[in-house]
Every structure is written in C-alpha cells, then in structure tokens.
Amino acid sequence: MRLGSNSYDVQRTEAIGQAPIKTPPPxxxxxxxxxxxxxxxxFEIEKNSLGIVLLEKVFNYLxxxxxxxxxxxxxxxxxxSTQQKKWLDPSKNLRKQMICPPYHLFFRVKFYVRDPNxxxxxxTRFQFYQQVRQNLEEGRLPCNEGSLALLASYVVQAEVGDFEEKTHGMSRTCLCYKIQFATLPDDFSDRVAxxxxxxxxxxxxxxEQNFLDHARRLEMYGMDVYDGRDANHLPIEIGVGAVGIKVFHEGIKMNEYAWARIRKLSFKKKQFQVLVANEDGIxxxxxxxxxxxxxxxxxxWKCCIEQHTFFRLKTPPKTPQRKVFNFGSKFRYSGRTEYQTLEENEHRKSAGHRNFHRSLSKSSFLRSTFSGNTQSIDSSRYTNTTTTDSPELPSSGQLLARRLLSAARHDTDSSDALGYASDGAVVCAPLTTPLSPRRTRDYATDSYSTRMTSDD
Known part of the structure; x- marks a missing residue:
C-alpha cells in the first residue's frame, strides 16, 4: 500500500547491508x-538425514x-491438537519425527549429572547452570524461600559481580534483588543482599559451581516430569531422573522408587505400571x-528406559530382534552411557582453560527474575582473594533433602540392573524365590490386591 508521495521506507532502509536468508537447496x-x-x-542438512546428523552439527558448533x-x-x-515435548531420536529420520516444517528445535540438558563437580x-558446567537457572525461573524446580534466596544470591554473584556498597547500598534497594514473585515476603531482597x-x-x-551444588539437592532437580492423576482424580507429576522415579503432588514428593528396587516397567494405553521390590526382597x-x-x-516409558540405561548400565543393551506375532515396542536407548562418558574423560588429556563469553540470555534469570543491570562480566570487578564455599542456610528442609538424596544414592550403588523385555516392558532378572506374592496398588482405585505369580 502506498502511503503517499512523501514517504520513507524504514524497513527497506534498515535491511540495507544485511545478507538475506538464503533458501536451502531442494x-x-x-x-x-x-x-x-x-x-x-x-543448520542445513540433507532431507533424509538421521537425527544424529543435526546433533553432531550442533555439538560441533558449540x-x-x-x-x-x-x-x-x-x-x-x-x-x-495437544502439544507434547519430544526428544529427537538420533537413530531415526528427522523429517519423520517432526512430520512437517518449520523444523524448530531447542538445545537442552537431557541427562542431569548427580554431581556437577x-x-x-x-x-559444560555453564550450560548446566543456564539450564537449571531456566528451570528455576519457569517454576519447574520448586524450592523453599531459603533455598531460593541462596540460589538467587549465586546468580547475582555470577552475573553482576561482587557486592559493592556504592552500587548496591545497605538499604537493599538495588533492583537486582527485586524478585518478581508475588508470594515472597517483603524482606526477601534483603536476605538475598x-x-x-x-x-x-x-x-x-x-x-556457578556453588549454584549447581545447592540446586542438585532439591527434590525435583533433573526430573523429567509427566502429568497424571491419582485415585481422587487429583493431578500428580511423575518425575524420572538419575536416582529413579519420583511421584509429586503440587511440588511435594509423595513417593520415590530407586532404580535398584524397580523390577519391571510396562505400559498399556493410558496405564503406566512399575513393579517394585519391597524391603524384604521377596x-x-x-x-x-x-x-x-x-x-x-x-x-x-521411553524416558524411563533412557534414564535407567544412561545412569545404571555400563553399556547400552542390544535391541532385541522382532519376533513373529510380537507387536510390543522394541525401543532401546542406543546412545552412550554416563559410565562410558566418565571413562573417556579419565583418558582424555586436559585441554587447559577454555575462554568463552558468558552471554546472558534475553529471558535469563537475572533479567526476568531480577531487574538489575546485566552488563558483560568484567574480571576486574572481583576481589583477588582465596575463594571458599559460601555457608548454607540452616534449613531443616535442606537437611532432609540431603538425607533423602544420600539414601537414594546408597540404594543405587547396587550392581543389579534392569533388563528389557520385548512386549513393551522393562524387566529385571527374577528374584531368587521362584514364587513370590505381589501386592498390587492401583492408583485409579486406590486399592491393594495380593496374588501368587511365578516369576518369568
């Protein structure tokens, strides 16, 4: 549309000197x-490329x-028309997984290491820091006020620098401490300062290391969460991670099943079943x-297979061959395990210190949760002193989380591991007792039943 003879095309003028986006070859x-x-x-890839091709291009770029x-x-x-998050399968055709363009993907942490150190x-730690900070910002990592204040203080230290009296002031009125959560008390910014x-x-x-070291003790750290419902039709969240499976309700943990106790994982339509060994072992x-x-x-179910294989097995198992009249899923995790990654790191020569720019995201924790200045990090702003770990807040909730995490790690030290069946289930080697009573709890009816079955 022509606006008049005396006009000035702003869009065309600003585009001068910018390289137009080229269309990819056919x-x-x-x-x-x-x-x-x-x-x-x-990134431009061949039409029939597998997912691993794009993954390698992304890894090489970073x-x-x-x-x-x-x-x-x-x-x-x-x-x-229901939206659902899916991980790109490296072994499958990319176009078949994403169906149609636009092919827009997000680089994320898939396996959260239990100890970031x-x-x-x-x-790599910086990428973990950005991911955990994003989870905290978006409400996917709930915590108490004490933990949030400590994590926020680490974010300010990492992205703003040392506390300066003339910049921040003893009145605690610096904008970088203004947390945009309506439920927080008025003195929260003072506690962060x-x-x-x-x-x-x-x-x-x-x-960033101290931030990750404290965040890893939170109950929902590293949990890939899926929504479900309990017997009372109340929403629950089923989280899958390095230690096992956790069940949450409104951010509060209801139950936890370590990988060492899980014997079988199966699904049928909308029902997800977890066979757990009781403490008596029978x-x-x-x-x-x-x-x-x-x-x-x-x-x-797929997420459980991937998390279990990555953190519990030394090498991924082979995909079972499809048998006649067997229509169960044959999905198995085909990537490398954490054990293989750590083994490679032990033999890899140290590359020395790596220089990179810590770019703060446009929707970073500092910019959206704080309203402070987000200039680039200047190393001259930091005092040249011996760095020690900051004291942690004396919170009973944090102590309880540590005990739970320590107990979970103790359980997962067992050498037994899940095996895999070919009927859409994941199973472990049978217990020593050939005949064992199984007590079934149905979350849909909130009832128990005991039956005698023979372990296969």
Missing amino acids: NQIRCTVTFLDNTLYH EIIEKDYFGLVFIAVDSS RLRDEF ELHQLHIGQTPDIA SETIMIFNIMSSKICKLL
Whole structure:
C-alpha cells in the first residue's frame, strides 16, 4: 500500500547491508535451533538425514566436549491438537519425527549429572547452570524461600559481580534483588543482599559451581516430569531422573522408587505400571498410574528406559530382534552411557582453560527474575582473594533433602540392573524365590490386591 508521495521506507532502509536468508537447496532442509541463551542458529542438512546428523552439527558448533548429557527437544502436536515435548531420536529420520516444517528445535540438558563437580569442562558446567537457572525461573524446580534466596544470591554473584556498597547500598534497594514473585515476603531482597555479601571473591565459574551444588539437592532437580492423576482424580507429576522415579503432588514428593528396587516397567494405553521390590526382597508391589494419554504414557516409558540405561548400565543393551506375532515396542536407548562418558574423560588429556563469553540470555534469570543491570562480566570487578564455599542456610528442609538424596544414592550403588523385555516392558532378572506374592496398588482405585505369580 502506498502511503503517499512523501514517504520513507524504514524497513527497506534498515535491511540495507544485511545478507538475506538464503533458501536451502531442494535436497536439503533448514533446521533452527534455539540455545539456552535464547540465541538462534540455522543448520542445513540433507532431507533424509538421521537425527544424529543435526546433533553432531550442533555439538560441533558449540564445541561441546561432554556432549552425551545434552539433546534436542521439539514440540509435537498430535491429532487432538495437544502439544507434547519430544526428544529427537538420533537413530531415526528427522523429517519423520517432526512430520512437517518449520523444523524448530531447542538445545537442552537431557541427562542431569548427580554431581556437577564431575563435569570436567567449564563450558559444560555453564550450560548446566543456564539450564537449571531456566528451570528455576519457569517454576519447574520448586524450592523453599531459603533455598531460593541462596540460589538467587549465586546468580547475582555470577552475573553482576561482587557486592559493592556504592552500587548496591545497605538499604537493599538495588533492583537486582527485586524478585518478581508475588508470594515472597517483603524482606526477601534483603536476605538475598545479605547472602550476596558472603560471596565476595567468587568468580563466575565458582559461583556457578556453588549454584549447581545447592540446586542438585532439591527434590525435583533433573526430573523429567509427566502429568497424571491419582485415585481422587487429583493431578500428580511423575518425575524420572538419575536416582529413579519420583511421584509429586503440587511440588511435594509423595513417593520415590530407586532404580535398584524397580523390577519391571510396562505400559498399556493410558496405564503406566512399575513393579517394585519391597524391603524384604521377596514380595513385590505393582504401582499403577493413569497418564493423560496413551502417547504421553509411551513417552514416559521411553524416558524411563533412557534414564535407567544412561545412569545404571555400563553399556547400552542390544535391541532385541522382532519376533513373529510380537507387536510390543522394541525401543532401546542406543546412545552412550554416563559410565562410558566418565571413562573417556579419565583418558582424555586436559585441554587447559577454555575462554568463552558468558552471554546472558534475553529471558535469563537475572533479567526476568531480577531487574538489575546485566552488563558483560568484567574480571576486574572481583576481589583477588582465596575463594571458599559460601555457608548454607540452616534449613531443616535442606537437611532432609540431603538425607533423602544420600539414601537414594546408597540404594543405587547396587550392581543389579534392569533388563528389557520385548512386549513393551522393562524387566529385571527374577528374584531368587521362584514364587513370590505381589501386592498390587492401583492408583485409579486406590486399592491393594495380593496374588501368587511365578516369576518369568
């Protein structure tokens, strides 16, 4: 539309000197990947390429060394217009997984290491820091006020720098302490400021390590959560992670099943079943959960296989051959395990210190949760002192979380591991007793039943 003879085309003028986006060749497709700092990059791959081709291009672009902890996720829409997060399968055709363009994916942490200090590369830890901070910002990592204040103080130290009297002021009115949560008390920013003063001398990498070291003790750290319902039709969240399966209700843990106690995982339509060995080692209990849809139930089952294989096995098992008249899922995790990653890191020569720019995302925890200045990190702002770990808050909830995590790690030290069946189930080697009573709990009816079955 022509606005008049005396006009000035702003859009055309600003486009001068900018390289236009070239259309890919007919035999290629363009995939857009959003990284944890909200930057975008376009990758061009062959039309019939597998997912591993795009993954390798992303890893090479970021120059990530410990790449087995990361993956690409995309949003899939089914026939009922329901959106669901899916991880890109490296062994399958990318176009068949994403159906149709635009091919937009997100770079995310897939396997959360239980102890971030085991990560040898600083850039890998920085990616973990960005991911956990994003989870905290989006409400996917709930915690009490004390933990939130401590985590926020580490974020300010890492992204703003040392506490300075002339900048922050003893009145605690600095905008970088204004947390945008309506449920927090009025003195919350004062508590963050007091904790911030205790971190003087910590460089960004040390503050990020302390942030991760405290965040890993939270109950929902590293949990891939799927929605379901209990017997009273109340919503529950089923989280799958390195230690096993956890059941939450409104962010509060209801139950936990360590991998060492789980004997079998199966699904049928909307029902997800977990066979758990009781403490006596003889009897077993079947936990039945109702998931929102059959497709989400299968995604939950796949997630359990991936998390268990990565953290509990030395090498991934071989995919079983499909038998006649056997229509069960043959999905198995085919990537590398944490054991293989750590073994490779032990034999890898140290690459020395790696210089990289800590870019703060446009929707970072500091910018959206705080309203402070987000300039680039200047190393001259940090005091040249010996850095020590900051004191932790004396919270009974944190102490309880530590005890629970310690107990879970003790349970997972067992050498037994799950095996895999070919009928859409994951099973373990049978118990020594040939005949065992199984007590079944159905979350749909909230009732128990005991039956005698022979272990297969």
